[in-house]
Amino acid sequence: MKKIEAVIKPFKLDEVRESLSEIGVNGLTVTEVKGFGRQKGHTELYRGAEYVVDFLPKIKIELVLTDEMVDAAVEAIIKSAHTGKIGDGKIFVSSVEQVIRIRTGETGESAI
Secondary structure, X not given: OEEEEEEEOHHHHHXXXXXXXXXXXXXXXXXXXXXXXOOOOEEXXXXXXXXXXXXXXXXXXXXXXXXXXXXXXXXXXXXXHOOOOOOOEEEEEEEOOOOEOOOOOOEHHHHO
């Protein structure tokens, strides 16, 4: 089993969710986060004063999948989150040792 964490632009969330749904992903967790990478933030004007926004709003999507579904999910995220501009985001894939469904006590892939 693998865990995919993707950090994307907020306005791309619906497209990414729909793409993942189409390939059979039936559950994910979404978190509103802030951060920066090469984009480094930007300057804004508020009530006549200029200030720097260091952390930009992003969306973090987390999902745990079987090994067979990982490549399709990564591809779906890339295609639907891509704008070609700086700040499109990142995808992290890591191994998951164990999954337990709290309600039923199921473990392993049946708990996903």
